[in-house]
Amino acid sequence: MKKQWFKDSVVYQIYPMSFQDSNNDGIGDLLGIVKRLDYVKKLGVDVIWLNPIYISPNKDNGYDIADYKNINPEYGNMDDFDYLLAQIHKRDMKLIMDLVVNHTSDQHKWFQESKKAKDNKYADYYIWRDPVDGHEPNNWLAAFGGPAWTYVPERGQYYLHLFAPGQPDLNWENPKVREAVFDVERFWLDKGVDGFRMDVINLISKPAGLPDLSGTPTAERTLGFVADGPRLNEFLRQMHDEVLSHYDVMTVGEMPGSTPEDAIKYTGLDSHELNMVFQFEHVGLGPNPDVRLGKWNDEPVKLTELKSSLNRWQKALDGKGWNSLYWNNHDQPRAVSRFGNDDPKYQVRSAKMLGTTLHMMQGTPYVYEGEELGMTNCHFTDIEQYEDLESVNFFHELVDQRKLVDGPTMLKYLAVKSRDNARTPMQWNTDQDAGFTKGTPWYGLNANYKEINAKNELEDKNSVFYHYQKLIKLRHDFDIIRYGAFEELDPQDEQVYAYQRHYNGKTLLVISNFTDQTVMRNYNQPKNAELLISNYTDDKDAELRPYESKVYLFND
The missing domain is CATH 2.60.40.1180 (Golgi alpha-mannosidase II)
Known part of the structure; x- marks a missing residue:
């Protein structure tokens, strides 16, 4: 098997706003990350992946970008970024950025101009359609609730947003859009970043004609219908040929709904598009039997189903493509709560067990901040404790509007599945607010931070941290773990x-x-x-x- 640096690497994912605050405004920032780089280096990882740090109104915590070439002031400025990048490289680690180019913020200059008229420079940067019988152009539903279309009186048209109304989808059919995206990529690669994690990149090519969904429309069915559209290969190949092939980079495409066969098309060892995909199959197990409720459920995942999913990807991509290996990320609940056991009696053992199970597979492992400590779900009990757009929207839609489920039941579902479980601040020590900030944290901490934190674990040679450190070293030392x-x-x-x-x-x-x-x-x-x-x-x-x-x- 051909050896490439991304195959030998382990990635550490940092959610900047929750990692480390350096100026005591309660929000994690770039200089806070610099402060903790020696900790990350001690773990033994090779690559850091940063969630979006660009200018954004933060309707979806940075996945609604208003300016691709500038830093959100909450995180610092471009000088801070340059310093962070230099410090990462000084420690012989690499940095990959989060690239969000299926959609922008509705505050982006491109959209602000596009919505003004049908005949200006940016008119076709987004996907606009006329009303049909006074209603939305089709029956697609958005991932964060409600229709996937919003009406703009200035144009007398609807625009498509597969996620929130504040996240209008770019029109990749327009070659000027593709060139604008490629220009953004070159900007960051020329700065010296080492690659991209590409958000929902398999949604950029829409089905021809944007037809209605047959049967009962749901958010999940909409994304599945749109995914892997007719020109996706073409767009990714153009991105590779015009940009990525000119740099020594690592690329991972987030691809909801993709199969192993799809992944081989986009990331095959003989193809020239991306290095690997993030697939959702194993983390999407255990949906509610009532399809109207989508992923919202609190039933445990059956081990036989989990094995079937992970094994299928391992076997299918062996010698043909490359897997990404992950339990956690910013969009998933904490693995030890979902797939292990977060009871204090078993939390450490099951966190180590999950890490071992995954890190011995073929692929590039991703460790999400706090996973190496065995951080757990936050077990909130009131909707007012939740911040995540998806969680709050679906609570009100399913409980208050459609009355498909009662409030206490939906809160149980959120406690298991909400993205907020992954977004509580990093647990550094037993000080107030876990050493994350001396200000007021932007979001509530997990109540168990006095027991589960980095300081305690660094002092305990039998901690989850040192188990992950050993797993990473074993991967570096043994070819069979990487390539077998x-x-x-x-x-x-x-x-x-x-x-x-x-x-x-x-x-x-x-x-x-x-x-x-x-x-x-x-x-x-x-x-x-x-x-x-x-x-x-x-x-x-x-x-x-x-x-x-x-x-x-x-x-x-």
Whole structure:
């Protein structure tokens, strides 16, 4: 397999507003990140991914960009960014930026001009349609609730927004839009950034004619219908040929609804578009049986379904493409609460188990800030505690407007699935507000920060932090972890996730107990197999204790 630096890397994702405040205004910022770079370096990662730091009205926490070439003043200025980039490179780490180019903010100059008239320079930068019988042009629904169309009297037309009304979709059919996006990419790459994470990039090519959805329209069905449109390959190839191919960069495309077959088309080892995709299959498991409620549910994910999803991607992309490996990000609840067990009795063991299970797979692992500490969901109990646009909008839509679910039930769903679970400030120490700020934090902290925080874990050699540090070092040290072929074991086992990797005459055996029970399993590893890592201090062979995870290496 061809060796490229992104395949050998581990990425640490930073959500800037929640990471570290340096000026005590309660909002994380760029100089705060600089303050914590030695911590990130100590973990052992190779790449930092920053969520959007551009000028934005923050209707969707920065994913509504009003100016691509300037820094949101809450985070600092361009001098601060240049200093941050230099400090990251000084520590032999790389930086990738979040590129959001399916849509902009409605405050962006392009949209402000576009909505004025049908015949100016920016008139076709966005997707405009005439009313149909006095209503929206089609029945598509937006990801954050309500119709995917908003009417603008100045033009007498509707514009498309697959997300919030403040996030109008760009018209990628217009070559001037594509060139404007490429210009933004060159601006940052010429500064020295090392690549991009591309937000919902598989939505940029819309279905021809923008037809109605058949059957019951939902937000999820709308995104699935729009995804992977007819010109996506063409647009990504043009982006590669005109921009990306001229730099040594890492690119990952967020692609909701994509299949492994789609991913190979866009990121195949023989293609020339992107390095890898973020797919949503495993984190999208366990939707509500009532399709009208979409993802909002509090039922635990079945291990057999989780294994089926992850195994499918491992097998399908082996030798053909490249996986991104993640449990957490800014859009997902905390993994230890969703897939493990955040009861204090099991939180540390299950956090280590989840990390081991994922980091031994083929692909580039992503660690989301606080994951290396085993940070948990925040378990809020009142809608007033929530900040996320998606969570608040759907609470009011499903509870107050459509009355599909009662308030207490929806709050239980939010406690499990809300994006806000990932956005509480980073837990640095036991000081007031966890050392995140000396001001008033922009968002409430998780109440358990006095128990779960970086200071405590750096002082405990058995902490989740040091387990992640060891996982990352093992990946750097062993080719089999990075490149080995994947073999699933016992896919119907409802308690244990086991698999093997094979490379150059060696086998890696990974065994993880996803339950709080002691179970017995025998995978016939040789007596002289080397135990590379475990979350218990002793090895009891076939006995697997609650949330036990262990990895063996042996010759074939």
